[in-house]
Amino acid sequence: MDHVDQRISFVTLAVRDVEASRVFYVDRLGWEPALFVPGDVLMIRVGEHVVLSLWDEAAFEAEVGPIVRGNGVAPITLAHNVATREEVEAVLATARDAGADPVGDPVEREWGGYTGYFGDPDGYRWEVAYNPGPIGQVVLP
Structure with a gap:
């Protein structure tokens, strides 16, 4: 392979409370979940080939690495x-x-x-x- 396709498949954000994210995005904004695993992850299809993944921050850190924290x-x-x-x-x-x-x-x-x-x-x-x-x-x- 001499190139990588120019596209984004997932945007993954680490969240403190998956349920709070579900309430905001699904119950209040009216978005449809593609996958919801309580306490773990909420995935919402936001484009033809794009998924927004809201992932529990502890699981995110375990796989990806420490999250930088601070003001701002x-x-x-x-x-x-x-x-x-x-x-x-x-x-x-x-x-x-x-x-x-x-x-x-x-x-x-x-x-x-x-x-x-x-x-x-x-x-x-x-x-x-x-x-x-x-x-x-x-x-x-």
Whole structure:
């Protein structure tokens, strides 16, 4: 093999409480689980060939290695792109109603988009974005 396919299959996040993640993503945001093993892992299909895996942090550390802890935000964001500015506001309102914390108000970005962020139960930041450019259109369903 002289190359690796250009794709992502799983995005795996270590979480403190798998049940709290299930409540947030499934019960409150309305997402459908593909696999749920209580106390271990919640997997949600988030694209045609992409799965979000929310894995118990102790099991994550046992397999992957120690998690860096401390103040601040995890150095990763996940994005949920939408087709309009109004959808950005609607998704952020839904996240707020679901108990997301924090939830920021959307703002016009210097690159021409309109985005805001919310945090999941472990503080992972989700960007809700309207991106009018060609790359923004590529990711819309």
